[in-house]
Amino acid sequence: MKRALIILALLGAGAAALVFWLGLRSDPGDISMVSPLQTPAGLSVEERGHYLVRVGDCMACHTRQGGADYAGGRMIPTPFGDFYSPNLTPDPETGLGNWSADDFWKAMHEGRSRDGSLLYPAFPYTNYTKLSRDDSDAMFAYLRTLPAVKEARREHQLQFPYNYRFLLVGWRALFFRPGVYQPDSAQDEQWNRGAYLVQGLGHCSACHEARNALGAVQSRDNPAGGLVLNWYAPALAAPAEAGVQHWPKEDIVRLLRDGIAPGASTLGPMAEVVYESLQHASAQDLDAMATYLKSLEPTQPPARGAVQVPTHAVDDMSKRGSLIYAEHCASCHGDAGEGAPPAAPALRGNRAVTMAAAVNPIRVVLFGGYAPGTAGNPRPFGMPPFGSTLSNQDVADVLTYTRSAWGNQGSPVSAAEVARNRQGPLW
């Protein structure tokens, strides 16, 4: 008996030691790995860094509306509370003024701040750990050239128990393994370049992969996309969602660069990614991302069972929805959902309309929206917001109709789900 207790205690102590080791160990990283992102010769380190910071879209989180570039202060709502992004400008008091390139590397590669404290994974170091040391140094060199801006630091407003930073030790032990991207020798250079961009610098999985109850991305357990900033970021490998395995490569490039492509456009947070970041990516990098995305093994995300609409109600909803469609939608989207691109996309056979998670179509009907005004699409057409014209039930009815008419096979949408989406900030 006593012996068993001793063994149990030893096992417990061993497990705790393992957790602490995994969560707190220092990892210098493989600094011999050279970035696959070879930029044109003649660029200075700072210029190269500027490009990388742009393609990594650091701006999206680290600039608040109306604030100075990269001075932080933007609120990022999550299920765990609201995060406020820190200041990346070289201000010594509130920014990175006292940081060295080593400190910056430690943040990007290991997710630890200059003082050693553990960073919350709202900062996607789980992706940035794949970056090479030379890329991290170039990004830091660029950030040093920014005007120093004093921007008071705002504390994160997190719920219990997430406000206890030391709990990240356990989180890291479970979900984080530092490691620079290792090229896949079975693939060519362009594919590896794309993988490095998508998995690392572009941190696409931060939005496009489902997170578990503890906020970790684990696509091998759950191939769904992610619910982020009140939008659904569709799964990049799923042909029923955002998979592009069967697209011509030039259409993928157009969607990433221009924000619009035949049969697809970007709205919400992805419109911001295109506008601030991807439209500035080089032709080679866009091609690399398209190459990699095309090669993803197709997945089938689980159907989301959240919609609670009794079967007997669906027929009536659809009937009412068809009348609302005829009154408000048909003049642009066509009597049979055939659309009039580029002004109004087809709704028939449009996976953005029919995908299991209905949140995006709900938000588009409520709040409308424009594709980003990029160099390739400088004067986009827009969808009017119907939030003040249509009731929750109206929106549920017209979407239930649209998702099942003309051969579409989407699930019904409930008024309760529409009501939930009237709240929250817009992106």
Next chain:
Amino acid sequence: MLRKSRFAALLGLLMLGSVATAAVPDTMAQRMLACAACHGAEGRATGDGFYPRIAGKPAGYLYHQLINFREGRRLNAQMTYLLERQSDDYLREMAEYFAGLSLPYPPPQPNQAEPARLQRGLQLVRQGDTARGIPACNDCHGEKMTGVTPDIPGLLGLPYDYLVAQFGAWRQGTRHGAAPDCMAAIVAKLTPEDIDAAASWLAAQPMPADPHPATSLPKPLPVSCGSVTGPGASR
């Protein structure tokens, strides 16, 4: 024979129309349909009373408001969301499109303000309140109060609720102009009674026979305004 072939051609056209996708014109009007949801058809406002008419307002003024929404100087989540990822050039084109629409105005809303209040409103509009450092509305917004191109908006043809909401937004800090924010400085001096009186009088006025903005002001502006960059900007 000719008639027959014409008929056949017409029939062919009709049939073509029925299988082709919906015809949507490649115009600014089509691009700006999203605005009509709140601001009314062609931006001429609805009876709602909160969303303002935008048709016919001076282009510079509209452009500055679009920028203000995009940069967070005016707070309206729906407006910011729609404009956030559009270029300066496109916002300018939107402003010019709506500024160029010359559409009839409806008669003013029925107004229950008592004569004393309207009188006080008229006084503020025409003379301001020199003792309290409040300039007359006329001094900037034009003799006819229809605004001045390109940057100063007219104040007629707008509902009472919208006008009061704008004064309130300046007081609450949810509406700002480019610095120096002249209206913020003026609104800070107004009492709720002043605001009510001025808005009541303004909302009760019919549009003059020529509702277009003036092209110049007789005198320089009485205050410095960061939002006035065109002619008349110099103080």
